[in-house]
Amino acid sequence: MTSHKHAALIIVGHGSTTNPDSSAPTHLHAESIRRRGIFREVVCCFWKEEPNMREVYEMVDSEVVYIVPNFISEGYFCQQVLPRELRLDGPTTQRDGKTIRYCDPVGVHPNMTRLLIQRASEVAPDVPREQTSLVIVGHGTSLNENSTKAIQDQVALIRSGNYGFAEVLDAYMEEAPFVKDWATLTTAPNVVVVPFFIADGLHSFQDIPVLLGMREEVGEALSESGVFHQNPHHLQGRSIYYSGAIGTEPLMAEVILDQVHDFDARHSVNDKHSMPNDEVKSSLAYWLNSGLDELGEIAITTNADASYSLCHRADRGTEGLEIFRAATDALLIARNDASGAFRPLHTAPTLKRGWRLDLPSLEELRLALDFFYPAAIGMARALEQEKLSAVPLRDLLGRQTGMYRFVNTITDDQAHALIGRTCANTKCLRRILWPLNDTQPMTGPAASKTQPNHAPNAMPLLCIEACTHVVSAARKVARENHEAKEKAQTEVG
Structure with a gap:
């Protein structure tokens, strides 16, 4: 992968106001790419969670921004909603001194094939492929003809790739061929079922298992009941191996990078941009030196060795707090309230207490604060400079x-x-x-x-x-x- 140390990467996910698993894979893939140092900045935004697509630009300083939709198909969201919300006017948009490049969604990339093959091998190790039917399951809808195209393309690629499966087919929850008919659609004694979704949620944890006959009715999520990982399931004289959503596969980070690479190749991109200043980080340092040491429910302590410690402001000075040491731990801390309920609205005053987050640098501090309160630092800086719209x-x-x-x-x-x-x-x-x-x-x-x-x-x-x-x-x-x-x-x- 060519270095993009002058550029920012924004990964766009759907998110949810009720399901904490929806945004988790997007954050995990972002962190995987962030650790590799390919991009100057790597952030996420969501349709149904924070930060939203209007706020996310305040989280990056870079003059060049790549946007990759972490979506399965080129349907309604990627063709209409995302361009509208992100204020894009084509593959390349020039706005506010930035060059914004809109890549294709991950689900349509040909390299999704290797992820599907790897997931099938992981879920059914040592099971002979010549005795195995591979079923790729999607939602299906009559509202957009592109909703099934990505799956059909993958089925065609696997069939033509001679990967050794007895048969490969697509099936859907809400249109034919229906996943509930898996027993008549397949012939092999072993059936591997891979949900072609970005994240595990009600469809992969509850709805599809019911349609497969793995359980009788929708109830407790399989991920919670422990059944989800108990392969194989013996049904109708067959052995079913059921996988988690393909979007949870760690190699999805590679597909995100593949889409950036393909955009550059398709549009003959050859950037020669200078490195911008870390203006948001500089503003944060200035405010801390000026005595501003709180953000929302967070108290920030600047230590003598130039490291930082964060805690709930009600726990300032409290001993015996649970210690965390990575910026990404902020995602875990902020995810649920004290009762364990999901917190889709980060700025609700429900941040749990009892923790301390020790961070070694200003860069890690800025990242952690963006996890606690997405885009807050960038928006405060833009307001101060009278540039916030x-x-x-x-x-x-x-x-x-x-x-x-x-x-x-x-x-x-x-x-x-x-x-x-x-x-x-x-x-x-x-x-x-x-x-x-x-x-x-x-x-x-x-x-x-x-x-x-x-x-x-x-x-x-x-x-x-x-x-x-x-x-x-x-x-x-x-x-x-x-x-x-x-x-x-x-x-x-």
């Missing part, structure tokens, strides 16, 4: 599509009320910077969230665009409006 709520709602396309029909009063209600429910620590529209600020219950709310010794947590919680609340109100209108029309009729 907030997105009016009407602009955000107006660009929604699919099941959210009607959200902008809510009234202004409803918008102000639901923002105040949603922010109060989440207790989010961010300060809202966005107005209702270009000429109208937030009023009513939402107005208080627009005022500075951090302590004098704290760096601010800023909100430049309404989060998924607000958009979901707007959809609920818009749907209620529609139902009320229909009811009134029925009564009049």
Whole structure:
């Protein structure tokens, strides 16, 4: 892989507000690439988690940015949602002094074949391939014809590659050929099933096992019950070997790099860019030297040897804390609250206590803070330099599509009320910077969230665009409006 030490890599995942496993593979692949030092900066962003696709640019200083979608197919998300949210106008976008290069999603790369073969070998070691059917399972949908193309392409590549399987076929949850018909679709005594998904979740842990007959009904996730790794499963006179989602394979990091390499080759890229300054890191150092030693619920101690120690601000000075020593440990610490519940909103005041994170350098500190509070340092710096652009709520709602396309029909009063209600429910620590529209600020219950709310010794947590919680609340109100209108029309009729 050619060095890209002048450039940043942004890996885009779907994420989830309910499933902590959704973003985990994306973070793992990012860390794998980060350790290799190929890129100057490596960060992640998500559709349903933090940081979102508008915030992530504040996390990188580099003038050249590569974006790789950690998605399976070239469907709705990669062709419509991601370009819209990332403000892209083609394979290469020039904006704000940056060159942004949009690569193909990982799932369509030909090298996914070796991952599938390796996963099949891992899940069914020493099982003769000539006595094995390989089934690659996807979701399937009639909404986008590209949703199945990536799987069909892989099936064709494996069939033509003479890898020795008795048969290779594709199957789907919601369209033919259906995975529930695996017994009639296959003929070999051994069947290896690989879910063609980026992350393990309800589909791979619950839905597909039910469709295969490995369990009778959806219940406790197989990953939690221990059945998931108990291969083989003996069903209908066959031995089924069931794999985790292909996106959890560590070699997916190589496919991400493959997509960057292929972009450069396809577009004849030959960069000669100078190394930019570490401006975000420099701002962080300046603030720490100025006495700003808190961010959200985090207290930051600068040690005599120029290392740093982080803890929950309520634990400052407390002995006997559990010690962590890597920036990536921040992901683990911030993932769940004290009760073990998933924390999709990092700026909710639910960070658990009882830990201390010791870090050797300013670079590790910046990385850890971005894991705790994504993009917070970069946004604070941009605000200080008057370069931070907030997105009016009407602009955000107006660009929604699919099941959210009607959200902008809510009234202004409803918008102000639901923002105040949603922010109060989440207790989010961010300060809202966005107005209702270009000429109208937030009023009513939402107005208080627009005022500075951090302590004098704290760096601010800023909100430049309404989060998924607000958009979901707007959809609920818009749907209620529609139902009320229909009811009134029925009564009049």
